[in-house]
Amino acid sequence: MNGFERLFPYLLAGVSVGGQYALIAIGYTMVYGILRLINFAHGDIFTVAGFFMVYMSATMPLVVSIPLTIILTVLLGFTVERVAYKPLREAPRMSIMISAIGVSYLLQNLMWYVTGGLAKQYPVLPWLSNSVTILSATTKIVTIVTPLLTVALVLLLLQLINHTKTGMAMRAVSRDFETAKLMGIKIDRVISISFIIGSFLAAAGSLLYFTNYPTVTPTVGAMPGLKAFVAAVFGGIGSIPGAVVGAFLIGISENLIKAFGYSTFSDAFTFALLIVILLVRPTGLFGEKTIDKV
Amino acid sequence: MSLLKVTDLKVSYGGIEALKGISFEVPKGQIVTLIGANGAGKSTTLRAIMGLVPLKSGGITFDGREITSLDTSRVVAEGIVLVPEGRRVFPNLTVLENLRVGAYLRRDTEEIENSLRYVYERFPRLEERSWQMAGTLSGGEQQMLAVGRALMARPKLLMMDEPSLGLAPLVVRDIFGIIKRLLEEGMTILLIEQNANAALRAADYGYVMETGRITLEGTGEELLKNQRVRDAYLGQARKKR
Numbered sequence: 101m102n103g104f105e106r107l108f109p110y111l112l113a114g115v116s117v118g119g120q121y122a123l124i125a126i127g128y129t130m131v132y133g134i135l136r137l138i139n140f141a142h143g144d145i146f147t148v149a150g151f152f153m154v155y156m157s158a159t160m161p162l163v164v165s166i167p168l169t170i171i172l173t174v175l176l177g178f179t180v181e182r183v184a185y186k187p188l189r190e191a192p193r194m195s196i197m198i199s200a201i202g203v204s205y206l207l208q209n210l211m212w213y214v215t216g217g218l219a220k221q222y223p224v225l226p227w228l229s230n231s232v233t234i235l236s237a238t239t240k241i242v243t244i245v246t247p248l249l250t251v252a253l254v255l256l257l258l259q260l261i262n263h264t265k266t267g268m269a270m271r272a273v274s275r276d277f278e279t280a281k282l283m284g285i286k287i288d289r290v291i292s293i294s295f296i297i298g299s300f301l302a303a304a305g306s307l308l309y310f311t312n313y314p315t316v317t318p319t320v321g322a323m324p325g326l327k328a329f330v331a332a333v334f335g336g337i338g339s340i341p342g343a344v345v346g347a348f349l350i351g352i353s354e355n356l357i358k359a360f361g362y363s364t365f366s367d368a369f370t371f372a373l374l375i376v377i378l379l380v381r382p383t384g385l386f387g388e389k390t391i392d393k394v
Numbered sequence: 395m396s397l398l399k400v401t402d403l404k405v406s407y408g409g410i411e412a413l414k415g416i417s418f419e420v421p422k423g424q425i426v427t428l429i430g431a432n433g434a435g436k437s438t439t440l441r442a443i444m445g446l447v448p449l450k451s452g453g454i455t456f457d458g459r460e461i462t463s464l465d466t467s468r469v470v471a472e473g474i475v476l477v478p479e480g481r482r483v484f485p486n487l488t489v490l491e492n493l494r495v496g497a498y499l500r501r502d503t504e505e506i507e508n509s510l511r512y513v514y515e516r517f518p519r520l521e522e523r524s525w526q527m528a529g530t531l532s533g534g535e536q537q538m539l540a541v542g543r544a545l546m547a548r549p550k551l552l553m554m555d556e557p558s559l560g561l562a563p564l565v566v567r568d569i570f571g572i573i574k575r576l577l578e579e580g581m582t583i584l585l586i587e588q589n590a591n592a593a594l595r596a597a598d599y600g601y602v603m604e605t606g607r608i609t610l611e612g613t614g615e616e617l618l619k620n621q622r623v624r625d626a627y628l629g630q631a632r633k634k635r
């Protein structure tokens with residue numbers, strides 16, 4: 101067996117998990133780009149999406165429970181913004197940050213409360229869970245679908261942001277709330293849209309991520325959530341292409357580290373990367389030079 | 395007939411009254427100027443009209459309609475547009491996108507293209523640079539863009555907050571040239587200026603503001619001749635900041 105054949109399955113897994121991180125990371129980076137807020141609740145929304153799927157699929161067929169999971173997740177993201185962040189629009193940034201931490205704990209505790217802390221069985225998504233063999237590596241179809249779907253969604257999103265009127269409004273709001281208002285833009289609507297998109301992508305990421313695992317617990321979302329956050333910082337928080345590139349790089353690196361037999365260090369690597377980035381290049385790969393909002 | 399009528403407007407920022415009850419009018423097709431020293435409350439007045447700061451009391455009517463405390467986007471929809479202090483173009487948008495975002499509330503797609511042509515005719519420099527990021531324009535070009543962006547909304551009332559601030563004399567002359575042309579085309583303008591001399595020369599009517607109050611008013615000519623105004627605002631060119 102040559103080197104490439106040995107590494108290939110790891111690369112494949114890396115690209116796949118990278119796609120899942122990317123779908124979560126976009127939500128962090130978009131919200132940061134517009135509100136300059138690190139939405140600590142975003143990772144929990146990802147996990148809650150897992151439970152939505154668990155409970156929906158228990159009583160409904162997948163054709164219903166999958167779209168319903170996505171809709172409920174979007175609604176949750178939207179509601180969190182309206183209830184916990186919108187009233188603090190004029191408040192100092194620290195207040196809204198603390199509110200985000202509060203929402204994060206609230207969601208975590210709700211998950212404990214509802215599940216009793218027990219692992220809940222995640223449904224098997226038929227086609228996605230089937231095995232395929234490519235280049236002598238055997239894997240689930242979801243592994244192949246994830247990066248493709250991620251790239252397609254990202255291209256769609258970039259199209260929206262760069263070539264539509266709504267996207268133009270989002271870019272305007274991200275730079276200057278007040279002047280955006282003077283153009284007639286309803287900034288609350290634009291902010292809601294960014295939460296809706298972020299939650300939608302997190303729901304998609306959640307479906308693709310949890311398919312690989314038999315169960316969901318209230319804590320399992322924390323790690324991918326954190327890694328997606330690191331990816332967003334690594335890519336330059338606020339930049340969507342940055343978050344996507346960062347996510348794929350982290351996903352691939354982690355799995356290559358596993359390939360070389362250092363599995364124990366694969367998580368540590370991500371956080372070491374965060375520390376190095378913050379020290380060496382705090383604006384990340386694609387980040388704008390710190391332009392604080394005036 | 396007055397297009398804009400402001401009555402006894404009061405605004406306070408956390409307990410400090412920035413506007414202590416001001417009243418003024420802007421007649422249709424005319425240019426009215428507000429002059430006053432730094433911190434007199436000129437920008438606050440315009441921001442209050444746009445619904446960017448909450449009013450403590452007072453009333454604003456526009457074109458015969460009550461617009462007191464409307465949302466900013468509703469005020470824009472009514473036909474009032476503000477060219478803000480310090481230009482505030484969107485640096486991360488191209489020149490063309492800045493202009494298009496100025497027409498954000500309009501639905502008449504074809505007419506928007508006409509407005510674009512109109513703006514490019516008046517500011518040929520902008521057309522040459524339509525694909526350039528607005529953040530890379532010179533100060534004068536950014537001011538042109540800010541005015542062009544405001545015109546894209548096809549306002550009934552154009553409010554400008556110190557459009558000549560920080561610009562070279564030649565560019566200032568351009569700006570006043572544009573103001574004159576807009577008036578000839580029937581635009582109504584409310585102008586704030588540090589450059590009181592130029593503003594009063596251009597203005598049909600002017601108001602002098604001092605610490606949140608209007609203390610003097612009259613036609614541009616009258617104010618230019620007024621001794622108090624001459625002493626306070628028409629000394630040598632007053633530099634700001």
Ligand SMILES: Nc1ncnc2c1ncn2[C@@H]1O[C@H](COP(=O)(O)OP(=O)(O)OP(=O)(O)O)[C@@H](O)[C@H]1O
Nearest residue numbers: 407412430431432433434435436437438439479588
């Ligand atoms: N957001 C704010 N919070 C608190 N105080 C404010 C705020 N904006 C303005 N002020 C105060 O209100 C007063 C009027 O300010 P304003 O900006 O309206 O003055 P101005 O006449 O436009 O001055 P300038 O010529 O310097 O632009 C000032 O004392 C200013 O410090």
Ligand SMILES: [Mg+2]
Nearest residue numbers: 436437438479
């Ligand atoms: Mg001012």
